[in-house]
Amino acid sequence: MENKPKPERRERSKEASCERGRDVSQDTLCEKAEPKPERMEAGPTAQRNGRLVDQYKIQESMDLANVGNNLANKGRYSEALHYYSEAIGLNPGEYRFLGNRSYSYERLALYKEALADAERSLELQPNFIKGYFRKGKALKGLKRYSEAISAFQRALSCDLNRVEAAQEVADCQRKLQELKISTRENLPAPLNLQPVPAGSLGNNNNTVFRSVVYTRSNGGLPAARTAPPSVPAAHPRPGSR
Template sequence: MSEETNGDIQITEVSEENKIKADEARDAANILFRAKKFEAATEKYTEAINLNPNVAAYYANRSFAYFKTEAYGYAVADAEKAVKIDPKYIKGYYRRAAANMALCKFKDARRDFRIVVKKAPGDKDAKDKLAECEKIIRKIEFEKAIEVDSPDKKLAKTLNVDSIVVEPSYDGPRIEDGKITKEFIEKAMEYFKNRKRIHRKYAYQIIIAVQKIMSETPSLVEITIPQDCKLTVCGDIHGQFYDLLNIFKINDLPSEKNMYLFNGDFVDRGSFSIEVILTLFAYKWLYPNSFYLTRGNHETDDMNKVYGFEGEVKAKFEESMFRYFSETFSSLPPAHLINQKILVVHGGLFSRDDVTLDDIRKIDRFDKKQLESDSLLRELLWSDPQLLPGRSPSKRGVGIQFGPDITENFLKRNNLDLLIRSHEVKENGYVIEHNGKCITVFSAPNYCDSMGNKGALINITPDLQLSYKTFEAVPHPDVRPMAYAAHFGGLF
């Protein structure tokens, strides 16, 4: 092969034989993609690109495969290569817009949707997505203009829940005298299961009670497992309420002795997020010292605007309720420490070597600016492990990727034995990496009704023995994932 430069694009001379082989690799990748084997498809698209790096469509196709595995940073990079090779290639701009939307880079996405609409004025789908993108940008700018940062002016302190009237026609479970009970939660779960909503008064009571508990909670929560108890760590649930019910079926309902830690990403994508979060919040209110919730990267405003939770709150209750959820999400701690030896976070580790548990304790999680920079909080929510030593830029475009040496050194520095995290789909529901020092657990089986993965949970005894349960997805009502994500549902 030889290369020549056309502007800032390198054109590689490719033999006819390699062009044919490249097309064959692309065709094989397309078959794998349609079979939802996205990682294998990525490898085949890479093979096509290595054989013939001059074809914009190869990069756009691999961009889409990366997108499906939530490697949005890689998806943006490939889409950019596609439009550099062929500035007239509309799909490249669309792929870049979609990946930037996934990263909540709304202005970058708007730029590309505008290009698509200009080049293809008859594309209604692109017009709808551009309109929705512009709507989100306007809303964010408005919310920033009226944002109240003073903790003394939190919404939860201004709502008079007692003034909300429960209509005589309401036949659902009730919270009496402002106290949550086991019976209320079990009745509420059955109510949710039958596609009914609890009264908004009780939803607000649950949200506000949990916000009060969490606002008094440190950023690093220390958990001690009593001798006659067990602690179950669950990963992402993502609005899959019927799978949450199955977890409680196979692993028993929460109690003071059957402790739970749900490790973030309770909402978004799945279209039963309200049912999930109200159930989890209710249990947190009932068992504040044996039921724990970690903040995930989807317990943030930007993600909720794109991936469906904000729309679901508006559809099932009212738009103003989302702001109460938002405040409560900001109060969730980003890390838990089990028996002084196991650190549990949603995403992963850090871009620096000197981070200590005290640094995590000092995180000001209530400061929204912490999520706009490469802060410890952002890295806790977003980072992922990698097989190779050292650190790499994140495949997601946010946070970092960290190798086994980074995990080993962090654990040694802080006198820890193990890191448990979630954040990534795993075929068997969990995976043990980094010489047994880093475990990923993911509890949303058949994620988004499309990935075919199992879910998993981890049972931990007082002497820190770990055992795993895996489970398949259970049936749910015929509501597609991202049903409340406005015009962006089709992107994901």
């Protein structure tokens, strides 16, 4: 008999919890049935969700770019290109990703692709110093030394302490000078236009000389004129003395 009150307390607690559960469910139904006007505005919520998605993409692109940087530092440029491209796909407005991919392209001797990425990075950020340096390296690989010098000099104007850019300028100037010298040496020798001395053609009666004249009948076009063959000198007949 003494233990009977204890189950009653437990039953009361269960009933109280059930009542609380019913109250909560009813409140929830009421909120859904009669929502307040403020909760119906989806604009701020959508914007907040959009910012969260953008932040996720940005963070993921940074992670991918860091993987690409680690691979590039190890000389695994082909693999680094994949991660840089994935990062650019998630965050196309990040100019540094394009500069890093341009570096990998240049190391793989894909100079046209390296130049395209470098120029795109400079469109996004005109003051991107490494962008001018990457552009100069790509132009140098394409043997467009004059344009490469201009790009490296632009990098120097932004950062006077950039020793690598100064070295690249000197190297491009040397290669440009070598290219000019090799081009000059490969030019054909000039033709010898000195007049032919008289009598050097021999005394061949069958030689035909042609000269070019301009007449009105052919509209000022050159016409060939054949000189008459020379008549051999007469020899005395035997016994004519």
